[in-house]
Amino acid sequence: MNVAEKPVITADSLIGQRIQKKDAPEKAAGKTRYIQDMIVPGMLHAKILRSSRVHARIRSIDTSAAKALPGVHVVLTAADVPDQQPIGVARDHLPLKGERVRSLRDEIAAVAADSEEIAEAALKLIRVEYEDLPVIATPEDAVKADAPLIHPAPLDADGKPKTVPPKTPIAFAGKADNIAMRFDYTHGDVAAAEAESDVVVEDTFQLHYVTHCCMGVSGVIAEFDASGNLLMYSNTQVPFLHKREFAEYLNIDPSRVRIIQPPIGGGFGSKLDIYPFEVICIFLARAAKRPVKMVFTRKEEFLASPTRQPVLLTLRSGCRKDGTLTFRQVHTLHDNGAYTSWGATTPFVMMQTFSSLYRVPACDYHTTVAYTNNPYAGSFRGYGNLQATFAIEQHMDMLAERIGMDPLDFRLKNAQEAGEVTGQGMTFKSCGFRECLTTAAERSDYRKKHADNLAHRDAPGPVKRGIGIASMLHVGGGAKIYPSDGCGTILKLDDFANVTLITGASEIGQGSETVLSQLVCEELGLPISAVTVVNNDTAITPWDVGVHASRTTFIAGNSAIGAARKAKAKILAAAAKKHGCDEATLDLRGGFVVVAETGEPVVELARLMRNLHFSDKAELVMTTFYYEPPSVHQDKAFKGDVSAAYAWAAQVVEVEVDTDTGIVKMTKVTGTHDVGRVLNRLGLEGQIEGGVVMGQGYALTENLIVENGVTRNPNFRDYKLVTAPEIPEMDITFVESMDGEGPQGAKGVGEAPAICIAAAAANAIYNATGVRIFALPFTPEAVYRALRGKAEKPHWEAWQPE
């Protein structure tokens, strides 16, 4: 256990206060300049020609007419960039496709022109001849023995597979099957545990496509200077990883790549990978010798940005009559799409939920990620956990029902506690799981409503009420998926005691600038307005692994505190020297160096700073700090304490189901989150509310309809985000478990709030109607079909290659 003492909050402490986000006035006033608003002198505008076939060989591409159009500067196809390198986790993805297209989003040609209109017109002049290939529309088809290959090995002149040197990327060497990745994890003896079970349930769950729908669509500006240095204005969430990767693709020194991030209009994981459009924009800038800007249309954003990973998941779970869980066995089939991005690696997170959300003696987890001709999946807030939680939390209710136990009691009986080391090697230092469960249940009156709803299921009237609970576990102290999970800070104080906080951590709307400022001010006794944050230029900011895994408050927060404490030590030592007292008796408060015990001012901080600066031994207060969390990289068997802390939550969802229409109205969400400690209450509430709504969309309304590789609803008319009047009443509370490693005791919470909603909604619909639905989303028609017994229950036989 590693739990910190909760300090008494003094009147002037910023911790736990409601602090407005630093960028709120700019955004509310419409003054924020996103990449869409940026104009770089001399820049050209770029557009991409995408495939009009789902799966086809490219016979020929004719760009002559496009090149001849006045105002067109560059037209590129794969043939023009023979040096292009594959991108993506599996190196299976060439930005420009020359021989074959594998999905409708595939990039065939790109144009840079004087205006977007001209670039658009040029695209229409490009002629492409295709030869259609059979389409693989589902992962079930992809893993069949005789399935056509999505990435076949290239053939030599005699039509035989070309021999390539070992370690050649898939993009050049091909792949002998359609399996992009596999994950196999086990702890305990599943067979023995199953034999000891009184009840076993097995079901297949089906999870659908959704996409991020960032209000700021994807965009990039690339520009080379006369010495060949690349400057990019990019919305990326991982500038330092990208710097290195772009250099690799361009075969230049990484130090020649500089990335500046303008304010980012939403990320949610969508900007965690490198995408073809970014590389293509660089190629265009290189060829045009001019800055080139490329911004997606909304339709393009729907068609060509990544999705959440669709999953077929067969889960077997067992327990004893007394309510003890015995085992879980999980087989999942992931639809990778045509290329591999981070979506393929979501099993890293999914298996944590199966192995460790509850105490389960045996767990066996297998994932096959299969290539198809569908859009490809990337990372998305929750990273597989929404899918895993959807299955596991329905089974918790089902098992409880089978043994006649209250679903809340059943969860409490198996809930993790602080001090527990799970089968997967996760060590729960601070853990407020039980308190989350009991608090959310009490505040929502879960037990009584659950019983009442059951009693009223068959009462007359079409509208039935339901209540459902679900819980979650997610990393809350970073995630060591790279050799380092660290973040650097540079901090300086000026002559007026204002602080510039230079952090590697990117702001993507989550409020990191505000919370980091708060943590620094807490150390230095300054108001939040005294801090300026610089966080968007790789030439200035110190290294950070990126904004993901709910890590920024925790990791960058600890880093900022580290730098601030060094500054404070330096300041107090200088003050002590100058004023002839013991530095241990001093503190910083309200812009003054004070006597810690009495609060009596010793010297105004700004004055002290000036004294330090303008003296014979002139000195400035500038510090650096690098924080690396005490987590470990998982071993090959996926075991290890991957995060420095873990976050917990329980959410209760209440619904009204209209059985005449299938409309499910979410009336209330009661959520309790173990956040370690509340830092910025306003920011935290905003984060939770936004996450709940994202979870609501996943559960009820959002559905990217992909049929035979074709996205049918690439617009906000038919892709239904939740609108304001649909947002349920929310009752959000926090458990402060005071994590010993966390900044001021806090843990990460960015992804957590979206995770439970779909699972809890499923349980609520069952409570209301007695019908359990195993496939998302719960759109009115899907629910209506299920209520009328006309929904096919998903079924997938656990599949293993021989």
Next chain:
Amino acid sequence: MTGLERYAAPQSLDEALGILQQGEVTILAGGTDLMPQTKAGRIAFKPTLMNIGRVAGLKGVTLDGGHLRIAALTTISELLRDPLVAQHAPVLAEACDHFASDQIRNAGTLGGNINNASPAGDTLVPLIVLDAEVELASKPNGSVSTRRMPLAEFFTGPGRTKRAGNELLTAVRIPLPKPGHVARFYKFGTRPALDISTISIGIAGIKRDGALTDTRVAFGAVAPTPVRAPRTEAALEGRRLDSDAIEAAAGAARDEVNPIDDVRASAWYRKELIHNMTKRMLDHVAQA
């Protein structure tokens, strides 16, 4: 990159009809259909774009003898707030309350909704069950002439009407309701605002002694145009609204419509909704 050559913004009806008479004109009212549709390439501008927004006398709701007259440029927001509409055609206001969002309601006009001729246009079904007629004006030989036609006969297909190229829709006329008149509208969308009707239902009639006469039933989004439902009307006409009659009418409604499958709903589900919601609406009418 469009065929647009000329923009006209006439101030009077006479002037507008003169421009129309020259042919090859696209009419612009609120633009909430026209602009997205031309942008998406679904329809092309004619050489002249005529903004009718400044034409005098095309706005507002008045009483005209035994009729409520709603001029073509009246916006959805104005319909929602209008006291005459609230008094004489509350079902139209109810439909407007499920229409788009405030921004669109402020710009979108009744004339635009009718002439866009979408099978899912939300004012069309209530207007049909209210026996509304459209008023069309033209200036074929130097002087203005108008003709009227029942709205139920106006539509010929998605986006197509019987309006001639030289005609402007100037107003909609609704006979003032007789005593005992009831009217109901239901729109099924998957969310409370900003949704295109998956189906919509309008029911009206004179309720006396628990039975409906002069029954009107119309459905939206189940056919290429909004449609009257004669068999459902017949099943109701003059019958006491008991559970048998209601079930018979709901059944007739389900059998009578012939919707399609699309991204929004399957045909089967649309038929189920028509049945269930016709029944629910009739239950409410019976209980009222």
